Amino acid sequence: MVELVKLQKNKPAFDELGTSIVAVTVEDNDGMRKTMKRVGSGVAFIRDTEGQLMDLFGLRDQAPNPSGKSVPRSANILLRQDGQVLWVHNSPNYRVRLGPDDVLDAIKQRLTPSK
Amino acid sequence: MRPTLIFLMVPFSFLVYFLLVLGMGIFQEYPVIHYLVAFVALFYLFKATREKRTAYLWVLNGLGWVLTLFFIWWTLIFSTYKQNPWPIKEQDNISARIADMALETVDGEPVVLPELLQKNPTTLLVFFRGHW
Numbered sequence: 001m002v003e004l005v006k007l008q009k010n011k012p013a014f015d016e017l018g019t020s021i022v023a024v025t026v027e028d029n030d031g032m033r034k035t036m037k038r039v040g041s042g043v044a045f046i047r048d049t050e051g052q053l054m055d056l057f058g059l060r061d062q063a064p065n066p067s068g069k070s071v072p073r074s075a076n077i078l079l080r081q082d083g084q085v086l087w088v089h090n091s092p093n094y095r096v097r098l099g100p101d102d103v104l105d106a107i108k109q110r111l112t113p114s115k
Numbered sequence: 116m117r118p119t120l121i122f123l124m125v126p127f128s129f130l131v132y133f134l135l136v137l138g139m140g141i142f143q144e145y146p147v148i149h150y151l152v153a154f155v156a157l158f159y160l161f162k163a164t165r166e167k168r169t170a171y172l173w174v175l176n177g178l179g180w181v182l183t184l185f186f187i188w189w190t191l192i193f194s195t196y197k198q199n200p201w202p203i204k205e206q207d208n209i210s211a212r213i214a215d216m217a218l219e220t221v222d223g224e225p226v227v228l229p230e231l232l233q234k235n236p237t238t239l240l241v242f243f244r245g246h247w
Contacts, residue, residue: 001243001244001245002136002137002138002139002140003140003142003241003243004241004243005140006140007239007241014239017237018235018236018237019235019236019237019238019239020234020235020237020238020239021238021239021241022231022238022239022240022241023241023243024240024241024242024243025243025245026245027245029221031245032221033221035245036221043241044231045220045221046218046219046220046226046228046231047218047219047220047221048216048217048218049217049218049219050216050217052216052217052218053213053216053218053228053240054242056202056203056209056212056213056216057201057202057203057242058201058202058203059242061196061244071244071245072242072243072244073196073242073244074242074243074244075240075241075242076239076240076241076242077203077239077240077242078237078238078239078240079209079232079237079238079239079240080232080236080237081232081233081235081236081237082208082210082232083208083209083210083211083213083229083232084206084207084208084209084210085203085204085205085206085207085208085209086205086206086237087205088201088203088204088205090196090201090242091196092144092195092196093144093194093195093196094194094196094244095136095142095143095144095190095194096142096143096144097140097142099140099142103239107237107239111237
C-alpha cells in the first residue's frame with residue numbers, strides 16, 4: 001500500500017498528464033478507510049466487491065493472504081476515457097512494485113503519439 | 116557475548132529489508148545487500164565457533180543458516196507469482212466489459228467505471244494488496 005502513498009506524493013505530475021489515480025481494493029470497510037487515511041486525498045478508491053475487476057485482468061492471486069481472502073496481484077493499468085487499455089503492468093512477485101517515476105515514464109511513453 | 120551480536124546481524128539485516136519496504140517504499144527485487152550482511156555475519160560466526168566449539172555457538176550457526184536460507188527462499192522463490200494468463204492486452208477496449216461491475220465507494224455508493232473514466236483523459240488503475 002505504501003506505493004499508493006508515493007503515487008499520491010507525485011500527484012501534480014499525474015495531473016499534468018491528465019491522469020487520475022484510482023486505487024482498486026478488495027478490503028473491507030475498516031481496512032479501506034484506514035488505507036484511504038494513510039494515502040491521502042489525491043487518490044480515489046473503489047471497492048471491487050466481488051473481485052470482478054481483478055478477474056477481468058487475471059489478477060486474482062492464487063495464494064490467498066494469511067486471513068484466507070483473495071487478493072489481487074499488484075498491478076498498474078492505464079485506461080483511456082473510452083475504455084481502451086493503454087498500458088498494463090503487473091509485478092513479478094508480491095514484494096516489488098513500480099515506483100512513481102517508472103509509472104510516470106510509462107504513461108508519458110503511452111501518451112506520446114508515435115511517428 | 117560477541118558471537119551473539121554477530122548472530123543478531125542476520126535477523127537485523129532482514130528486519131531492515133522489511134522496514135525499507137513498509138516505511139519508505141523501497142522495493143528491492145534482489146535484496147543483495149541484505150544477503151551479503153547475513154553471509155558476512157555467518158562467516159564470522161563460523162570463525163568464532165571454530166575457535167571455541169561450544170554447543171551454544173553451534174546452535175547460533177544453525178539458526179543463522181536457517182534464517183538466511185528462509186529469507187533467500189522467500190524472496191527468490193516463494194514470493195514469486197506463478198505465471199498467470201494476462202487476458203487483457205494493451206490496445207484492447209474493455210468499455211463493454213467494465214460497464215456492469217459491482218464496484219462501490221467507501222460509503223457504499225455504486226461506481227460505474229466507464230463514467231469514472233470520463234472525468235479525465237486517462238485513468239491509472241492501481242491494484243494493491245492491503246497493508247503490504
